[in-house]
Amino acid sequence: MLFSVLLNFTITVAEVVGGILSGSLALLSDSLHNFSDALSILASYVAMRIGERERNEKYTFGYRRAEILVAFVNSAILVGVVVFLLVEAYKRFMNPNPIHGSLMLGVALIGLFANLISVLLLHEHSHENINVRSAYLHLLTDTLSSVAVVIGGIAIMVWNVLWLDPLITVAISLYILKEGFDILRETLEVLMEASPELDFEAIKREIESIPEVKNAHHFHAWRVGEKETHFECHVEVKDMPVSKAQEVIDKVEKLLGKYGVTHVTVQLECDRCEEKDVICGAEKTKNGAQGSPN
Incomplete structure (x- = not known):
């Protein structure tokens, strides 16, 4: 899990830099996806460790809600940032910006390769623990998201279809919004x-x-x-x-x-x-x- 976190943070930095240099909003939205998943995996790992602490006179129920609290904060931030990305995608639809397709494709391929490594690392252990299974599913969706960005990069290089970049951004953002809202609702129910x-x-x-x-x-x-x-x-x-x-x-x-x-x-x-x-x-x-x- 920790190695997967390191890989996802590396992908995030690469996609942020690549998104800024290439002008691709799709790369930036995918970097958000990877960053949120890296935080989720790290939070799950930390929460698992905290949850293993013994109950005491102050915390008679133990520390199991640590994971719920972290998930609530992560999902709330995620929903807010996704709304920002959707606004930016709308602006790109109205005023398309030139995109460096080859740079976008290269960075997306790096993200795809790193995500595949993370998926393979956690695949064997994905049925052992719900936190690991959740992290595995997040990384699997990251991989599919990277595939979409790769396809978008190829299309932009070949046909120069600039509208495809914000379209991919909207698709990724809506998916992240759904996942984030579901987690936000469930964690809020537990906290309430x-x-x-x-x-x-x-x-x-x-x-x-x-x-x-x-x-x-x-x-x-x-x-x-x-x-x-x-x-x-x-x-x-x-x-x-x-x-x-x-x-x-x-x-x-x-x-x-x-x-x-x-x-x-x-x-x-x-x-x-x-x-x-x-x-x-x-x-x-x-x-x-x-x-x-x-």
């Missing part, structure tokens, strides 16, 4: 402790199917990191010995495991809560149905 995609009504029915349970309510679900989902709820039980309480908790934890929940907190009670909705304090619709758990 939005509920993951869980079927609360189905979970409620399953918990209430346990013989000792009368009602399940006041659900809360959130993600600490990418793979760690926490869930807590109130479970009203029938009259029974205290010794059976742990059996109920174990049954609830087991059924929530199939929903991908990694940490469960169950508050057992007996005729305690007056309001017994799935979401505590959730607004009702006119027909009295429960609002969306999200």
Whole structure:
């Protein structure tokens, strides 16, 4: 991963210099793509190391959100810069600038070659870890982006089609914008402790199917990191010995495991809560149905 970061930073510098000297906006947009991916890979590596640190009294959940924070900042910056590139591409459509096709092609070939090396380096390990898999997919798209710039360089050299340069820029920018916005939305949901995609009504029915349970309510679900989902709820039980309480908790934890929940907190009670909705304090619709758990 670190070698891939070094390669991508090298490509970035080469494409920035080559883009300025050749006048190619496509090279500059591709350099942004490589730079953002280099930062993403580096951030993933650093976050993996930070996430390995042990929990303590101050950070009882550990450090898994380090990766989320870094991804949020990276994607927010990326979306802003892409908007700038789209504005510049529009200006190029209106007033085409002369482009040094051979220089553009040469730099693009260097970027393509370096990206291919990075892809080959991470291919074998792409299924071991989600961070590595994400980095691998980013580098794979970098390679495809470099192919597009190479084709554009050849077309400009042969047919002098200057409009192709901003067109490639728009295509690359829109793709980066989509990827960046998806990451931005997901990281924001984690930071805002939005509920993951869980079927609360189905979970409620399953918990209430346990013989000792009368009602399940006041659900809360959130993600600490990418793979760690926490869930807590109130479970009203029938009259029974205290010794059976742990059996109920174990049954609830087991059924929530199939929903991908990694940490469960169950508050057992007996005729305690007056309001017994799935979401505590959730607004009702006119027909009295429960609002969306999200």
